[in-house]
Amino acid sequence: MDAMAAELGKVPPQQLEAEQSVLGGILLDSGGLPAALEVLKGDEFYRDTHRVIFQAIQELFERNATIDLLTVCDHLGQKNLLESVGGAAYLASLAEAVPSASNVAAYARIVSDKAVLRRLIQVSAEITSWCYAGGKKIDEILDQAETVIFSLAERRVRSGYHSIKEVVKKSIHIIEELYDRREMVTGVPTHFRDLDKLTAGFQASDLIIIAGRPSMGKTAFALNIARNSAVESRVPVGVFSLEMSKEQLAMRLLCAEARVNSQKIRSGFLSQDDCAKLITAAGQFNDVPIVIDDTPAISTLELRAKARRMKADMDVGMIMVDYLQLMRGRTGIDHREQEISEISRSLKALAKELNIPVVALSQLNRKVEERSDKRPILSDLRESGAIEQ
Incomplete structure (x- = not known):
């Protein structure tokens, strides 16, 4: 000193x-x-x-x-x-x-x-x-x-302990509110009936992993959840797309909303009816609370900083990351599995900090295809590390 x-x-x-x-x-x-x-x-x-x-x-x-x-x-x-x-x-x-x-x-x-x-x-x-x-x-x-x-x-922000009396009192208050509402969904609704029945909606402070092999529909499924939450429930959603550009995501959303085959857009062979449907769908997204960030290979620190700004600017209610293995951890981590573990812990900490669900897409490794039983298990997560936990 x-x-x-x-x-x-x-x-x-x-x-x-x-x-x-x-x-x-x-x-x-x-x-x-x-x-x-x-x-x-x-x-x-x-x-x-x-x-x-x-x-x-x-x-x-x-x-x-x-x-x-x-x-x-x-x-x-x-x-x-x-x-x-x-x-x-x-x-x-x-x-x-x-x-x-x-x-x-x-x-x-x-x-x-x-x-x-x-x-x-x-x-x-x-x-x-x-x-x-x-x-x-x-x-x-x-x-x-x-x-x-x-x-x-x-280091400065440390959570102190609380007496069980204090915690139980707050828990009873939450239970009373749930009883008064008597709703099947208490978190952010996905509007997929069976999923909402299992989860009661995506809960605040949870890190949710959606995993699958490449080209199995992870992004489409996640976008449908984002669309449903933002359009049907007016929950602001922040989407971090590391694989696709913001224009590609927007086209996927438009095709799904207009019920137009995306292959027609890629080839340019659209009918007048298709064009009319897409224009109508585009108008419906004018006031939908979805924001997209397509920064490639975004770091955990950069993502957290941007998510905090989304929370301050629009009170974002859910974050989606597509996908986890394309993120960068802190510099100086040699092993990829350690880096993925650090990334997953950072996303969980972000969910707790902002008190919102964070949905991260993840790849499954090839082992699932080599088994006769194709049902995935936790160890099938690629570079799983802390993701399994």
């Missing part, structure tokens, strides 16, 4: 009093440590000596040992670190100076916030150096920049 200060000519964001209060509060009452550990990992402390003291406290906690002024001093002494952190006198001063041992969580949040600001300064400097250095493609720089920024945001 001293190097950062020297480089910038300024003292980086920090709050030494908050750091001292976290440590002093724990030394007085170790009951505040679990709350601090929900916020801090240890590297958030600006002063190196404070990091060493907190690490010693963590080590005692992991051993289920008593944590107080005496035991922490003894542990640091055994590691020949006591004098380097200021000796027993400094630790005693921490315990004496803390305003209130009951406010450790609040002090820890201050320490964490200052650490995030310092990390942002550091990341900004790194991004600047990448831009000046050259040698990297702009997409690679953007991907790396998004990765480090999102990692900061994800």
Whole structure:
């Protein structure tokens, strides 16, 4: 941190009093440590000596040992670190100076916030150096920049625990609402009767995988679901098409709506009746809440950023990805199966974050065709990894 200060000519964001209060509060009452550990990992402390003291406290906690002024001093002494952190006198001063041992969580949040600001300064400097250095493609720089920024945001946002009383109360409220509505479909309707009967609609925060071999109708089926949800139920749908262009998808939607053979469009042999049907179908899509992004080989970070914007702009109610194996994961992943696993986890996290269903199309491998029983099983998912879960 001293190097950062020297480089910038300024003292980086920090709050030494908050750091001292976290440590002093724990030394007085170790009951505040679990709350601090929900916020801090240890590297958030600006002063190196404070990091060493907190690490010693963590080590005692992991051993289920008593944590107080005496035991922490003894542990640091055994590691020949006591004098380097200021000796027993400094630790005693921490315990004496803390305003209130009951406010450790609040002090820890201050320490964490200052650490995030310092990390942002550091990341900004790194991004600047990448831009000046050259040698990297702009997409690679953007991907790396998004990765480090999102990692900061994800680390900061942590879900706390909730009492079963609180969770049950909310669950009863949901059950009462469902009872009052008494509807077969409680999620996003697909308007495929048997599918809606099985799923009660696609539920918020779910990642749904639609899998099949190439040219078996995955895209057509997914587009029908998107069309039905948007047209019949007015649910805004975002479609990420990695295989087909937006024009190809639009033609498929028009052909399905107008009930015109797509082969006629490709060949140009359309009757006047066909043209009239297509024009009528096009008019019906004027106010349908479907948006299409056909960025090829889109990365998980780019897709998440665009999905967030869709949520902000049009309150998107469902996301579709066609198809999963054409996406890119984070840079630096060597094995394709690991990359697909990372992509599927990212899509599941997106579904939870936006609280909407995310539908991802996936390829099946050739094994399904080699068996006498052609019914697919989970292990038939190509580069399955975490998709099976």
